[in-house]
Amino acid sequence: MHLGLPITAVIAIVAAIVLSKTLFGLQLRAVGFNPIAASRAGISYARMVMISLALAGALGGLAGGFMLLGEQYVLKDGFSSGYGFDGLVAGLLARGSVVGVIAAALLFGFLRSGGINMEMVAGVPAALVMVIQGLIVVTLAGAAFFMGRRA
Amino acid sequence: MTWELFAVFIGSSLRLAVPLLLAGTGELVSERAGVLNMSIEGMMLTGAFAAAVGAWATGSPLLGLLICIVAVFPVALLQAVLSNTLRANQIVTGIGINILVLGATTLAYREIFGARSREQIPGLSKWSPPLLGDIPVFGEALFQQVWLLYAGLVIIVLTALVLRYTSIGIVIHAAGAEPRAVDKSGVSVQAVRYAGVIFAGFMSALAGAFLSIGDIHTFTEGMTRGAGYLAIAAVIFGKWTIGGTVLACLLFGAATALQFQLPTLGIDVPNALLIMLPYLLALLAVGGLAGRQTAPRALGEPYLRR
Numbered sequence: 001m002h003l004g005l006p007i008t009a010v011i012a013i014v015a016a017i018v019l020s021k022t023l024f025g026l027q028l029r030a031v032g033f034n035p036i037a038a039s040r041a042g043i044s045y046a047r048m049v050m051i052s053l054a055l056a057g058a059l060g061g062l063a064g065g066f067m068l069l070g071e072q073y074v075l076k077d078g079f080s081s082g083y084g085f086d087g088l089v090a091g092l093l094a095r096g097s098v099v100g101v102i103a104a105a106l107l108f109g110f111l112r113s114g115g116i117n118m119e120m121v122a123g124v125p126a127a128l129v130m131v132i133q134g135l136i137v138v139t140l141a142g143a144a145f146f147m148g149r150r151a
Numbered sequence: 152m153t154w155e156l157f158a159v160f161i162g163s164s165l166r167l168a169v170p171l172l173l174a175g176t177g178e179l180v181s182e183r184a185g186v187l188n189m190s191i192e193g194m195m196l197t198g199a200f201a202a203a204v205g206a207w208a209t210g211s212p213l214l215g216l217l218i219c220i221v222a223v224f225p226v227a228l229l230q231a232v233l234s235n236t237l238r239a240n241q242i243v244t245g246i247g248i249n250i251l252v253l254g255a256t257t258l259a260y261r262e263i264f265g266a267r268s269r270e271q272i273p274g275l276s277k278w279s280p281p282l283l284g285d286i287p288v289f290g291e292a293l294f295q296q297v298w299l300l301y302a303g304l305v306i307i308v309l310t311a312l313v314l315r316y317t318s319i320g321i322v323i324h325a326a327g328a329e330p331r332a333v334d335k336s337g338v339s340v341q342a343v344r345y346a347g348v349i350f351a352g353f354m355s356a357l358a359g360a361f362l363s364i365g366d367i368h369t370f371t372e373g374m375t376r377g378a379g380y381l382a383i384a385a386v387i388f389g390k391w392t393i394g395g396t397v398l399a400c401l402l403f404g405a406a407t408a409l410q411f412q413l414p415t416l417g418i419d420v421p422n423a424l425l426i427m428l429p430y431l432l433a434l435l436a437v438g439g440l441a442g443r444q445t446a447p448r449a450l451g452e453p454y455l456r457r
Contacts, residue, residue, distance in 0.1 A: 077423075085246060092243045127257035134251025138229070141239040141247055 004066035011059070016098035028052060029096075063087065086112075089137050108133065160405075160412050162296070166366065168404025169300050170195065170358040170375075174382035175389075175396045176307050177354025182386055183314070184347030185327035185340075187451040189245020190230045192379025193252035194352050198223045198359025200256040203272050203370035204263060212275045212364050216299070219360045220353060226252065227352025231345045238453035249379070257372045264370075274368040275299050275360075297365040303357060311393045323347060327447030330454040340454045355379070384433030390445050399436070403429040 019025040030038040031048040039045050064080060072079060086108045094100030115129030174191050181188040201222030206215025226248065233244040275297045314320040325333045326343040333340050362378070363370045381403055388402075389395025406428040413420050 082250075085250070089243065089246055089250075092240060092246075125258050125261050127254045127261070130250050130254025131258060132254075134247050134249075134254055137247030138233065138244060138251060141243040142233050142237045144239055145237040 002066070002070035004070040007062075008066070011062075012098055012102060019098065032096075060084070060087070086133075093137065093140055107136070156412070156416065160408055163411065164401065164405040164408040166296060166300070166404075167407045168400045169303055169365075170361050170378055171382050171385055171400040171403055172307060172397060173303050173354045173358035173361065174351075174379060175385040175400045176310050176393065177351035177358075178382050179386050179389075179391065179393055179396050180310065180314070180323060180354075181347040181351035182391060182450055183327045183447055184323050184344045185330060185447055185449045185452065185454070186231075186234050186344050186348050187241045187245070188230060188234075188348055188351050189242055189383070190226065190248035190252075190379075191245075191351065191355050191382050192375055192377065193245075193249040194223050194226050194230075194355035195359040195362070195375045195379050196249075196252050196256055196373065197226050198356035199363035199374055200260065200359070200370055201356075202360035203363040204259075206274070206364045207272045210273060212273050215273075215364050216275070216357075216360050220356045223352045223356035223359070224349070227349045227355075230352070231348040234348065235341050235344050235453060238455065241451050241453075253373055256370075260370060260372060272364060272368050272370070274364045297361070299357065299361050299365050303361070306354075306357075307393075307397065314393060324447075326454075327449055330449050334454070334456060340456075344454070358382075381429060381433065384430075384436070387446075388433055388436035391447060402432060406432065 019028065027038070027043045028048055028051075030041065030043055031045055035045045038048075063083070067080065067083070068075060087105070090101055090104035090108055093104045111129050111133055115126040118124045118128070119126045174195055178188055178191050198219045202212075202215045202219035204215075205218030205222075206212045209215065209218075230244060230248060233239045234241045277295055277297055314323065322333060322338055322343055326340050326347070330340045333343065358378070359375065362374060382400070385399035385403060386396050388399035389397070406425070409428065410422060410425040413425065414422075
C-alpha cells in the first residue's frame with residue numbers, strides 16, 4: 001500500500017464533512033437541487049459550477065498522480081485504462097453520498113483485481129469483469145425506478 | 152498537394168466520416184425526441200461485432216449486415232426501456248451499456264476467434280456510380296466506395312426530409328421540446344422516444360457494420376475507439392440540426408484523414424496532435440465557441456405522465 005490510500009481516506013472524510021456541515025456544501029447542494037431558487041437566494045450558479053468542476057478536476061488529477069507515482073512508475077499512453085469512466089459511474093451511482101462513492105469504488109476495485117486473479121488462476125478472460133460491471137451499472141440505474149427515486 | 156493526393160484525401164475523409172454520419176444522424180433523431188442516447192458507442196461496437204461474426208459464419212457480408220441489425224435491436228431496446236419506462240439516468244445507463252458491450256464483445260471474440268486472430272472476414276462489395284466513377288482523377292479515389300456508403304447517404308437524406316417536411320418530423324421535434332404538448336395532442340411520448348432510440352440503434356448498427364465489414368474487413372476488440380462519443384459531439388457541434396451534424400461529421404472525418412495524409416506530404420506534425428484534432432474541435436464546440444447551445448428543451452428528462 002502506498003500513501004495514496006490514507007490520503008484518499010482523509011479526502012473522503014473531509015469531502016463528507018464539507019458537503020454536509022458547511023455553508024459551502026449547503027450552497028453547492030442548493031445549486032444542484034434547484035439552480036433558479038439558489039440564484040434567487042444569492043448563490044452564484046456560475047461560481048459554484050466553476051469551483052466544483054475545478055475541485056473535481058483536481059481530485060481526478062490526484063487519482064492519476066497516485067496511479068503513476070504509487071503503483072505504475074511508468075508513463076505510458078492510455079495508462080488509466082478506463083478508470084476514469086469507472087470513477088464517473090461510481091460517482092453517479094452514489095447519488096450524492098460520500099459513503100456511496102466509497103462503496104461503489106470499492107466494488108469496482110474488487111471486481112477489477114478479482115478479474116486479474118481470475119484470468120491468472122482460472123483462465124477466465126478478464127473481459128467477464130466488464131460484463132458484470134456493465135450489468136451492475138445498468139441494473140442499479142434501472143432499479144432506481146422501483147425504489148421510487150431517480151438515480 | 153497534387154490533385155491525386157487531394158482526391159485520395161477527399162475520398163478517405165468521406166470514408167472515415169461515414170460511420171460518424173450514420174451514428175450521428177441516429178443520435179440526432181434520438182436527442183430530438185428527447186433521449187440523450189449515450190450508448191451509441193456500445194451499439195456501434197455490437198454492430199461491428201455482429202456484422203463481422205455474421206459475415207464470417209455465413210460467408211455472406213449481406214447476411215452479416217442483416218444479423219448485425221438484428222443483434223443491435225435488443226441493445227437499443229434495453230436503452231429505450233431504461234431511459235423511458237424505467238426513467239433511469241440516461242448518462243449512467245449509456246455508460247453502463249457501453250461497458251457491458253465492450254466486455255461482452257471482447258469475451259465473445261476471444262471465445263470464437265482466440266486471442267489474436269488474423270481471420271479474413273468477407274466484406275461488402277464496392278460500387279461506383281456509372282458516370283461519376285469515370286471522372287479522370289477523382290472518379291477512382293472518391294467514388295470507388297463500399298455500396299453501404301451510398302445507401303447510408305441516401306438514408307441520411309431521407310431522414311433529413313422526414314424531419315423537415317413531415318408530421319413525423321414535427322412530432323419528433325416536439326417530443327424533445329414540449330413532451331406534454333405531444334401527450335395532450337394524443338400522441339404517445341413514450342412511443343416516439345422508443346422509436347427514436349431504436350432508430351439510433353439501427354443507424355449505429357449500420358455504422359458499426361461499415362467499420363468492420365465495410366472498411367477493414369476484420370473485428371478488433373473495442374474497435375469503435377470512441378467513435379460513438381464523437382458522433383454525440385458532432386450532434387452538439389451541429390447545434391442539433393441535421394445539416395450541422397453532417398458538416399461536423401465531415402469535418403471530424405477530414406481531421407482523422409489528415410493523420411494519414413500529412414506524413415505522405417512530408418509535413419512533420421506529431422501524430423498525437425492530429426489524433427487530438429477532432430476531439431479538440433468538439434470541445435471548442437461544446438465550449439460555446441460555435442455559438443449558443445440550442446439543445447432540445449426536454450433532452451435527457453424522462454417523461455412522466457401526470
